[in-house]
Structures are given as structure tokens and as C-alpha cells.
Amino acid sequence: MKAWLILADGTIFEGTSIGATGKTIGETVFTTGMTGYLETLTDPSYFGQIVTQTFPLIGNYGDIPMDYESKKCWVRGYIVRELCDLPSNFRCGGTLSDFLKNQNIVGICRIDTRALTKRLRESGVMNGMIISGVESCPAVTEALLKEIKAYRIEQAVESVQQNSVGGVTGVSPVERVATNEVGAQGESSPSKSIVLWDFGAKANIQRELEKRGCHVTVVPCTATANEILALNPDGLMLSNGPGDPADNVQIIEELKKICDAGTLPIFGICLGHQMLALARGCKTSKLKYGHRGGNHPCKDTETGRVYITSQNHGYAVENTSIPAYAKMSFFNVNDGTVEGITYTDIPAFSVQFHPEACGGPHDTNFLFDRFIELMNRSKQ
Template sequence: MSKAYLILADGSFFEGNSIGAEGKTIGETVFTTGMTGYVETLTDPSYFGQIVTQTFPLIGNYGVQPEDFESKKSWVRGYIVRELCDGPSNFRCQGDLDSFLKAQNIVGICGIDTRKLTKILREAGVMNGMIISGQEAEKIGIKKADDGSCQLVSEAILKEIKEYKIENAVESVQSLCKEKGGDFKGQRPLGEGVAENAEGACSEGETSPVKFSVCLFDFGAKANIERELEKRGCKVTVLPYDATAQDVIELNPDGIMLSNGPGDPAENVSIIEEIRKLCQSKIPIFGICLGHQMLALARGAKTSKLKYGHRGGNHPVKDLESGRVYITSQNHGYAVESDTIPAYAKLSFVNANDNTCEGLTYTDIPAFSVQFHPEACGGPHDTNFLFDRFIAMMQEK
């Protein structure tokens, strides 16, 4: 393996080995605590613009399974692991992780102290970073201090890192469809390999007879949202991020699903305005992650960026009605500010670690939303029942 380097905006420096493609990449450096599901992480559009650090020390041990992809490609800007397994073993394995990263042109680094890196991000907050390897690494002029204890990089490099900004995130990850009204089926780049009853997929089994029609807004939707709806007898029509409220109303659906996606929710001004109009239609609405945040913004709440976000498959949330705590999968850097929630909404879930808003139920319209992922693949599935709640809402309507 050739050498690779990770440089953070605060000057922190890590030397390791190159994995994936060689070159240079800059992104927002974040960490995720998932022990499994790295394939889903790499193909989740919500990670657009981010360099992802896996805190679990060994990644790649079960290889790559295309039927588990959450979208057509990988959206991460870079990838960081402690140890990369180069000899995966699993009956569903169709390739190793390093080959996948190369094929997707993802620049990565392994062999660094990911615990130290995670501590930096927890204490200082997420920050921009650069992974550089190969010929690009030879150009930046890394120097060691006189005592050999640290490395120095030029101010020009640090300036380049600091200036990076995630922009046009939702528009950039049209992962499910390209045309208004486009059907998700047949547009999966892997064809039948990502079918609802694909061997080993999260939502195994046949889909139910069609009972409801649902419009799924694609803000960077994960494939398993559509699978979970179809499994419950929903005919799903996938709409692009720029579909209008009138487009939806003309389709006369039984329900509306607002998907997950990347970036700052408040930047999507035109989308939020269309959601505001849809709320007046009284069509049942279910929002997940970015969809939850933009629905809240449409109803008058505010959002703000978290210090280091919530990413991984072990985040506890408390159901304020039952008092029960669920373990959830999460991937977000922004949250709805609880003290800005309007009178016609009630807090339904809170994060058990930091008490941030994890769910809202609206009392004046048939709508609810959650910050976490009830469709999580590869788990946990504790909150999968929320899809049943959505079905019941449509049935009642």
C-alpha cells in the first residue's frame, strides 16, 4: 500500500495507507458508530459531501453485496477506516471493499488512529478535512518538525480545506428518479438485484396486494423506504425534489412520504414552500430525517447544526408517550430546535443522549415525522412500526 495522509482544518495530521482510489479529496469529516452496514453507509445519499470515518475498527469483513445498496452509487467524498479487511468471507459477497472504492473513485485511508480522530471531532465538532495520496501527496510539501514528532502543511493547503462547502446537496443526489413521476422500478441501476424480495435484503418476502398509493419525494431517498412501503401494500410513485404541490395533488395519492437526504435543510427554500402547500391538502404525510426537518421548517419551526451530529446504528431515542426507549439508526448533522416547535405540533421522540428533537406529531393535520431511520438497513429495526402507523393514518383518512 502507498502512503496516504489525512489533514483536518485545524491542522491535525494523520499518516496512514491508501485505500480505494489515489488522489485528493476534500469534504466535511464526520464519524459513524455503526458496527455493520458499511455498504449501506457508502451508498446512502445523505453522506453527500462528507468524508466518513468508521469508528468500528475492522471494516470490509463481509465484502460488498450490490442488492444492499441504498442508491445507484457511493456519495461519500472520502472514506476512513482503522483496518480494512482484504479477504472478506460471506455467502452473499460479490467483491471486496477496496475494489468497490476504486470502482467508485472514492479516495480513502486506513491504518490511522480512528479513536483519536473521533475524539477530535467530538471535542471540536465536525470540520473539513483532506485525504491525499499517490502523486497528489508528493506535491503538497509535507514537512516534519525538528523533533520528528509532527508534520507541518502549508497555509495554502489549510486554506483550501477550510474553504470547502457542501452546496446544492439535494439537487446533486437525485438517486431514485430523474423525471417527474418516474417509477422507481426499472430505474434501479442494479435492476432486479435490488428488488423488494432480493435474497438477504432487509425487507424479505413478497409485497402485499396494492391498497394505497404513495408519493415519495426523493431528496436523496434510501431504497429501503420504498421497499418498506411496498411490503405494506403501497404503490409508490417517486417524485424528484423539485416536484410541486400541484404535481402531487393531481396524482391524488393516499399519502406523501418525505425522504431523507443531505445538506442543510434550511437551504431548500422552494421545497419547503411546496411542503407548506401540501400541508393544506390534508393528505397524510410521513417525514424521515431531512423530510422531518423540512416539514418542521414548513410549519414554522427552526433548525440548527449539531456539534458533531448523530451517525450510526446505536442511538437511543425515547418515545414520550409510552416512555419506552428505542435503539435507532441515524445519519444527520442538523436538528429541529425544540423550543421553536409550533403550538399545533407536539414532541413525540427525544434523543436520550442529548435531549434533541427526534420526532414530531402534528395535531392540526394528518402528519408526523422522525429524525431517525425506521427503515434502517442493516438495522436496528426497533421502530419499523412507524410505517404501520403511516398505513393506519392513510386507512383512517
């Protein structure tokens, strides 16, 4: 069955339908990951987006539910060059094609993903529409392009009262299988109580904390500063999530209150990093085409060491907005954007990349240990 991708600039790609049939509109982005497509599809940070995989063959190890980062698929659409329908893996529970159908995700394959990626890289991310289940591509009229351009991520939220974070929180990480592993520091029972503020958290954030002997309490994005502080945690984890960080006005206000208290150790990842920065007086702005994939080099400003990181974001903290009571701890080697901030007046730090990085790389996994150390120092 044929399918078409129509970009907001009028460009048309003809291919073959995969997944569900129908029509979908979303912000069209690309990710450079060679593996980890299941983690990508189930990452709430991709909420409202049509995701293009730049690696040419996707689906070769099939559908493996144990690798999901949340309970469902969050993308609006999916684009691949070639979809493998004969996967080979001892954990395989089905094909990626069946997974997309079961999740009602409209997708397209057998298009020139290299040409699409180059267009998005040069023009910047733009909205797109995938259409399948019809005999021919509809005429690209001004009305159709207006419909595509008018789409906003918030339209993917069922309730008009919510923004993109509200559309995913409380769903992604609440049902976890507790790990039986002994923590990295040798604990056989929980030694730290962590509140994970869920803005669309990936499951592996909680797993990494539990591996280190932490007891994790997940609270939704609607939680208040008083509710979080009343739990008397040893530390606060700010999760990843979708959308424009500046849209989350109420969360940022509550986060300001926690920062003003100045006693609770904080670790922020991705969207959590951005909202912590906004709460501390920084500014954020949208990148031309974002950072998505598992091969982004980031440099530690203290040691000079470069780490390869996993990333998924379309916004970044502006370099010139970092206040005097904070310092940039990591920067992106490719474009110089802020990748990490350490605050000197409160026990808090954050990173733009994903140290939990499921399915990899794991170069910056040590940041969870740094969070444990920060909590230990804070108690002393």
C-alpha cells in the first residue's frame, strides 16, 4: 500500500505504508541512532513528533517489550528507509510492523531518508503529514499546507487543559518492576529516598537510581513544592519530557520554591535540566533541528574529557544567560551549546543529554553516582 509524506514546505515523498493506515500530522524530526528504536518509540520526549530514523535498516531485532521506556508509543508518525519484517533475536516477541499497528502509529518506509534528513537539517525541523490508505496523494493545496503548518504539539493532548508534559506525565514511569540487583555502592536495601518528578520520565532513570540502592517515589508534573518537600526526600530527580520548557510555567514556579529553600539536592536531565535553568534565571531557545541520537560528543569543562552521549531535545539553554552563581559543566563539541550546568549556591546540577541512555552509550552513567555523592555531602 502506498503512502506519502508531505512537508510544510510542499515537498512530497512517496513510499510504502507501515503500521496503521490513515493520516497523521506532527513535527518532523530525525534521530541518528543505529539501535534503540524501541526506546525511541516509547520515549515520552518524542510526544507529538514524526520521527525519522537516519539509519537505513530498522526492525532487525523485532519487538522486545522489556526494552520499552514507557508503557506505550508516543510518536505521531514513523519514517524509515527499510523496515525489517524478519527479525532475529532470542528476546524477540514480534515484528516492529505489528508493534506499530498495535499502537496505531501511521508510518512510511522506502523513501529517501537521507534526502529528507538533509532538508530538515538545512531548513530546520518542520511539520509534516503522513497519509496512507488512499489510492493517490491528495493535491497539495494552500489549504492542506495551512493545515500542516498550523499543527502544534499540544494538539496531540486529549485535554485542552494540558500542555505536552501534561499529556504524558503519570503514564510513562508509574508501573515499574523493581530491580533485585544489589546497588552499585553495595547496598542491599534502600539507602536514599528519591523523588522522581515525572515530566515524561524514561524507565531507565528509575532503574539506575534503584541499582544504587535508592527508593524512588514518582510524583506527577502537577505536584507542588510543598508536596514534594513533605515527602522529606534525600534528593529530587527532574526527568526528561517533551515540548517547549518555557510552556511549563506552573512547574517552574514550584521548582523556584524548592531552589529557594536551598537544601534539597537536585539532579535534572533533559527537560528537567532546561526547567531548572529557567527557574534559576536562564533563558531557553529552540534549536534549528535539535539533537537526537546516540552519537553526540560533549566536553567536560573541568577535565577536558569528551563523552559520547545520547540526546533527544529540540530546545537548549542559552549560553549567555547562565548566571554568576552557576557554571557550564558540559558543552556540545559540534555546536557549542550548553550540555550541563552546576549551581554553586545550591546543591544542584543538570545535564542536557541522557546519562541513563538506554540503549546506549553509557559513557556518562557516572553522573548518577555523582548525585549519590551530592546527597551524601549535603547530609554531612
